[in-house]
Amino acid sequence: MSAIGMNWHAIRAIYRFEMARTWRTPLQSIVSPVLSTSLYFVVFGAAIGSRMQAIDGVPYGAFIVPGLIMLSLLTQSIANASFAIYFPKFTGTIYELLSAPVAWWEVVIAYVGAAATKSILLGLIILATAALFVPLQIAHPFWMLLFLVLTATTFSLFGFIIGIWADGFEKLQVIPLLIVTPLAFLGGSFYSIEMLPPVWRTVTLFNPVVYLISGFRWSFYNIADVSLGVSLGMTLVFLTACIAIVGWIFRTGYRLKN
Amino acid sequence: MQPIISVSGLSKTYASGFSALKSVDLEIRRGEIFALLGPNGAGKTTLISIICGLVTPSTGQVLADGHEIVRDYRAARAKIGLVPQELTTDAFETVWSTVTFSRGLFGKPKDPALIETLLKDLSLWDKRDSQIRMLSGGMKRRVMIAKALSHEPRILFLDEPTAGVDVELRKDMWQLVRRLRESGVTIILTTHYIDEAEEMADRIGVISKGEIILVEEKIELMRKLGRKQLTLSLQAPMTELPASLSGYALALAKDGAELVYTYDTKAERTGITALLQDLANAGIRFNDLRTSQSSLEDIFVSLVKDRR
Numbered sequence: 001m002s003a004i005g006m007n008w009h010a011i012r013a014i015y016r017f018e019m020a021r022t023w024r025t026p027l028q029s030i031v032s033p034v035l036s037t038s039l040y041f042v043v044f045g046a047a048i049g050s051r052m053q054a055i056d057g058v059p060y061g062a063f064i065v066p067g068l069i070m071l072s073l074l075t076q077s078i079a080n081a082s083f084a085i086y087f088p089k090f091t092g093t094i095y096e097l098l099s100a101p102v103a104w105w106e107v108v109i110a111y112v113g114a115a116a117t118k119s120i121l122l123g124l125i126i127l128a129t130a131a132l133f134v135p136l137q138i139a140h141p142f143w144m145l146l147f148l149v150l151t152a153t154t155f156s157l158f159g160f161i162i163g164i165w166a167d168g169f170e171k172l173q174v175i176p177l178l179i180v181t182p183l184a185f186l187g188g189s190f191y192s193i194e195m196l197p198p199v200w201r202t203v204t205l206f207n208p209v210v211y212l213i214s215g216f217r218w219s220f221y222n223i224a225d226v227s228l229g230v231s232l233g234m235t236l237v238f239l240t241a242c243i244a245i246v247g248w249i250f251r252t253g254y255r256l257k258n
Numbered sequence: 259m260q261p262i263i264s265v266s267g268l269s270k271t272y273a274s275g276f277s278a279l280k281s282v283d284l285e286i287r288r289g290e291i292f293a294l295l296g297p298n299g300a301g302k303t304t305l306i307s308i309i310c311g312l313v314t315p316s317t318g319q320v321l322a323d324g325h326e327i328v329r330d331y332r333a334a335r336a337k338i339g340l341v342p343q344e345l346t347t348d349a350f351e352t353v354w355s356t357v358t359f360s361r362g363l364f365g366k367p368k369d370p371a372l373i374e375t376l377l378k379d380l381s382l383w384d385k386r387d388s389q390i391r392m393l394s395g396g397m398k399r400r401v402m403i404a405k406a407l408s409h410e411p412r413i414l415f416l417d418e419p420t421a422g423v424d425v426e427l428r429k430d431m432w433q434l435v436r437r438l439r440e441s442g443v444t445i446i447l448t449t450h451y452i453d454e455a456e457e458m459a460d461r462i463g464v465i466s467k468g469e470i471i472l473v474e475e476k477i478e479l480m481r482k483l484g485r486k487q488l489t490l491s492l493q494a495p496m497t498e499l500p501a502s503l504s505g506y507a508l509a510l511a512k513d514g515a516e517l518v519y520t521y522d523t524k525a526e527r528t529g530i531t532a533l534l535q536d537l538a539n540a541g542i543r544f545n546d547l548r549t550s551q552s553s554l555e556d557i558f559v560s561l562v563k564d565r566r
Binding site: 007009010012013014016017020024091092093095096097098099100101102103253257258 | 272273307310311312313314331332333334335336338340342344346347348349350351355358359360361362363364365366367405
């Protein structure tokens with residue numbers, strides 16, 4: 001490590017540590033989210049979906065795939081990143097991180113990178129699982145991957161913020177459970193917002209998740225609730241906001257240092 | 259020689275308003291074992307935490323091997339290893355992976371040979387593939403030391419290294435610290451076991467209520483502040499001291515069976531020769547004598563008490 005350069009060794013050490021944690025708990029990290037998504041496909045896709053009409057020419061079972069992947073991506077990114085930084089605070093092992101010659105943004109790159117990697121892998125596994133149940137097509141693979149990476153990164157950052165903010169296990173859970181999950185469900189995972197009455201359609205536009213799901217679904221089926229530019233723009237706005245908050249947290253030492 | 263750590267005007271006031279450090283100045287010499295002594299809540303851990311980057315100072319400056327710890331934190335922290343007081347470890351990690359992780363975190367490339375040596379030195383080699391939660395308390399403490407040494411620091415902080423550690427392990431720990439010093443590592447340890455400081459330290463600093471009230475060579479400190487006592491076992495017990503001996507700082511002990519003379523080792527004349535002469539003149543005979551020196555503990559207690 002040079003005096004000015006980055007501490008790549010530290011980034012790699014944290015990243016590996018976090019990835020190793022995943023492989024140590026495969027049931028919790030991989031099997032359980034894949035199982036719950038499969039259940040959605042069985043219930044909504046196969047059982048109910050067979051009685052639903054196609055939306056914009058896309059069979060219902062296939063229509064919900066992007067939304068379901070987003071749902072897992074959001075919740076898993078937040079869960080991975082928030083737990084990763086909360087746990088060392090809880091056990092006290094954070095002392096080592098604070099005493100190490102690492103910059104705050106190197107810590108963020110490592111933790112958020114690992115959390116995002118995990119949820120992207122998970123998203124791809126769910127995509128592969130979905131292909132077993134419903135006919136899939138991906139119209140714009142590049143955009144699909146871009147949305148996947150941007151969303152995973154953004155929500156891992158968001159989870160990281162929650163993990164730093166939380167000073168107990170309840171706080172760690174409260175935002176994912178009470179805010180993110182409802183927003184994800186109401187963000188058009190299971191329906192097109194065109195199907196809503198006009199008033200609710202307007203209300204829904206205040207839900208940031210709508211833009212993520214819309215853009216992501218567009219990359220699959222070329223259909224969208226809002227334009228691609230708006231989807232991408234909103235995603236980037238949220239990403240920037242999260243980076244700014246994380247920067248503020250580390251510059252002030254908020255909740256990490258006295 | 260430039261000090262390896264130089265602390266100047268360092269203060270810390272916590273958000274609660276508690277002033278943990280009050281303008282502390284301190285210099286640690288290269289290669290020494292420095293013991294920081296003080297009662298609980300005196301500011302020992304705060305001082306260490308600031309130097310290591312865990313706590314932000316309110317005012318003042320710290321240089322670690324010439325690097326300012328806030329502005330030039332990368333260079334400063336790369337030189338420092340910290341073993342905190344609490345046994346905080348990643349329970350599910352193996353010994354090997356946690357020590358390897360620490361080395362990476364501190365910006366050093368992998369070096370399995372070095373970690374092997376380190377684990378062997380700390381008698382952890384047999385446990386390298388065990389999860390940390392399976393280890394005893396003493397082993398966990400050694401794992402934390404291994405983590406702190408994994409990036410080959412020049413300065414090692416040991417915060418209460420032997421708190422809650424059994425006698426045998428304490429001795430091992432002391433030996434380890436001496437070996438480290440021989441290899442050129444500067445060691446700063448906090449303790450409230452005074453015998454530990456007395457046994458190990460080259461210099462001693464006493465901190466009380468956020469202020470360094472004394473820094474002294476251990477030997478010098480003992481010599482300067484050390485009082486000696488000469489105890490004479492009398493052939494015949496005495497009920498009171500003869501008037502001819504009233505000029506001496508004498509006291510009777512053990513129901514008059516012993517006569518205790520307290521004197522100052524730094525005084526030019528201890529008065530022992532004159533005392534023995536006068537005792538003989540007064541016809542007081544004794545069948546045994548011994549001297550004892552006040553321990554660091556006595557010195558410490560009197561120092562802290564004086565400031566109350």
